[in-house]
Amino acid sequence: MRILQAVKGANPMDNTMEARVQQDYVQEILSLLRSGKSDEEIRDHLGDYHANDIAEALPELSLEERHRLYALLNNEGLAEVMEYSDEADDYLEELSPQRAAAILEEMEPDEAVDLLKETDSRQKKVWMSLMDPEDRRSLQTLASYDEDLIGSRMTTNFVALNSGLSIKEAMRSLIEQAADNDNISTLYVVGKNRSYLGAVELKDLIIARRDTKLCDITATSYPYVYANDRIEDCLEKLKDYSERSIPVLSDSKRILGVITAQDVIEVVDDEMGEDYAKLAGLTAEEDLKEPIRESIKKRLPWLMLLLVLGLVVSTVVGMFEAVVAKLTIIMAFQSLILDMAGNVGTQSLAVTIRVLMDEKLTGRQKLGLIGKEMTVGGLNGIILGFLALSGIGAYIALFKHLPLHQAFLISFCIGIALLLAMVISSFVGTAVPIFFKRVGVDPAAASGPLITTITDLVGVVTYYGLSAILLIDIMHMGAI
């Protein structure tokens, strides 16, 4: 059991009435820089703040104030600030190319690569040319991975120990490497050519007897991923292991880097944000600063497609013109049936996409999921169909002044169409994304338009078809 004194007697109801002081470190940093204190004093105080807070203060500062700040921080400190800044490329341009190159060398390599992606290619070339050749090659390698591969997300901030070392030697090697690499909770054990052999927890290394060999305390079946793995394929694994870091290997099993828990946060945030956006019919996620041109580009494709598909639905609705002409009252409820079918389809789609993202399903499980969704859709359909039958029947009788039996015949059609549309929408909302996943198309992006169209068609055909047969052909209602 971990530290207990800490929570002893710490009842969360204590002190709730006492105002919690919210820290505003960014304001403090601004005041500090503008305080007129000596460089020495300011430098001393700056060390107390988190690099993220200093990074957030940057846009609030004037160019002159920023130059003062740059001069106060050493390369290592400024590199850390740049890792947290959204506009790091702009700030780096305010420095001499020599210092900018030195900062890039000090930054976490994956963050440096992200920064360089934002930089124009001329500036990038200048900086790269001034960097240490070894550092430059390392950045080039990271940058060469496709954005959807794990390699593009890894960092080379990790400690590798040779399997031949004794515990004592391993400790010495760790301390040497720790100056540059601070991901030391888990250490990686390598053989010849840095081939990956396993992992050791720092804790186990500390408590091990000095005379044992490193290979004796190595967990040889520690999890790993390949740099060429697709992110979406191993994200679930990374989340499941929930480790501080997971090693990233080349195809020939050499260790290239690690994925830290912080990297996983970023990846989860990005991947889920993308899926969320796609569900809403955007081709990619947008944020507040997105230019209007970009926003239009992200939204127009889906809307265009939907316009074309909408025309297909309209063609089918048009086939029932004669029915509507005879019995105009029924067209008022078309939107209700289509909306409900669309909603049910979206619910099934959302559940299915999340399940597909989280787990590898067997064919049997897929059938089970489809079956379950149809059952849920059917049961909800029975409840809502019955509500529609009784509620809308009464509504028509009351507001449209139709005889009771005619009102309930119409609402019967609505109820049955609703039930059928909901069951089929559930099926479509589950089967379509499973199909797209199967054929290697992104289900989150592709499913929406197809599902909307199919559910619309099903809703229209059931509703007007049933009305045509039951109300007009059999009951000879019309001209109401």
Added chain:
Amino acid sequence: MRILQAVKGANPMDNTMEARVQQDYVQEILSLLRSGKSDEEIRDHLGDYHANDIAEALPELSLEERHRLYALLNNEGLAEVMEYSDEADDYLEELSPQRAAAILEEMEPDEAVDLLKETDSRQKKVWMSLMDPEDRRSLQTLASYDEDLIGSRMTTNFVALNSGLSIKEAMRSLIEQAADNDNISTLYVVGKNRSYLGAVELKDLIIARRDTKLCDITATSYPYVYANDRIEDCLEKLKDYSERSIPVLSDSKRILGVITAQDVIEVVDDEMGEDYAKLAGLTAEEDLKEPIRESIKKRLPWLMLLLVLGLVVSTVVGMFEAVVAKLTIIMAFQSLILDMAGNVGTQSLAVTIRVLMDEKLTGRQKLGLIGKEMTVGGLNGIILGFLALSGIGAYIALFKHLPLHQAFLISFCIGIALLLAMVISSFVGTAVPIFFKRVGVDPAAASGPLITTITDLVGVVTYYGLSAILLIDIMHMGAI
């Protein structure tokens, strides 16, 4: 710059043709347990595997095999496996109550609390009564935090050092605590009564001169959160700092625990999953194992509400019955306009909800966002409206055999209605969630139904209204 040898020459294009061996550790563990090797040998090999893989092997084992596994692992090892298992409560019941209590003592407190939430209250009482009183109190305290408060997500696995210590004393204190607490990358410095003073990076402690005092190297403005903070209010902050751990304080500024990067992954996953589900009209996220009854419960409320709101729309559509009766052809395009308006509204809604989640907006920024969304909607509307005007005009002339001028008058109404509906949907899709956020209602859950209804109403009124005025009143078209 961090370890470079690792990536040197590691071109991702190397070896892509060579098959990557995918590890299947779960299968290996199963084979190991069924191999007939001696206990000693199996125990030795088990140490090589990650607890998560052993946890995943549990459901594949027979009860007898599981009992053998339980006997092979010590309490600490088994506790770690339980932290990773989804059905840990069931497996714990297979142990003697004494051992179960001991395992609970060894587990990470936040994981133990999660496990106990799944356990029936009688069993829970037995286990709790057998636990060390101090451990029990710690779990009770963690369990007392509401699910939406940070306190419910923290762990007490952290190292606290007294500010009065010298560097040498601090190192000794760290090594003592490290046996139980393995989150040691960042160490927390406390004063009297464990009041929080700041943080020290392990790296800085290691390189500090032995004769300096701990307080000299303490970052006193290190970020923190309060246990009583709402998760959604400080999630963005936790993501921004991207630290291995952030301290969690009581309202009186005593340190109670930490939020690790792994905790943040879980929180991000949960929070985004919820928003995703709500956008799709589910009241909460579902997974594959969800019983049908639960699924119905999660989906029915929204559907019921939509049925009622759908009836409102139907009433308004019903008002245009006379128009449709005169000019039946126009009703075929109702679904197209409503679908498009709904899609545009959903796009704006999705963008707005993500923006609202990520940032605290000023009134000016909110107006800016609404303005931008309407501009995007308007520009997309002009493009699509023009496409509809020309495309659908031609379509009507060709397939419905109408004179060209009549066909284009109808498609003019469709184009204008589409444009207006898209602009207003963009406004509604942005303003409604901002309004709900303002009045303290969850915008992700509440906005959908209202937006659908409003966009439907706008679409219907514009389309049929325009048709009534332009086509029937002015042009005297009818009975087509």
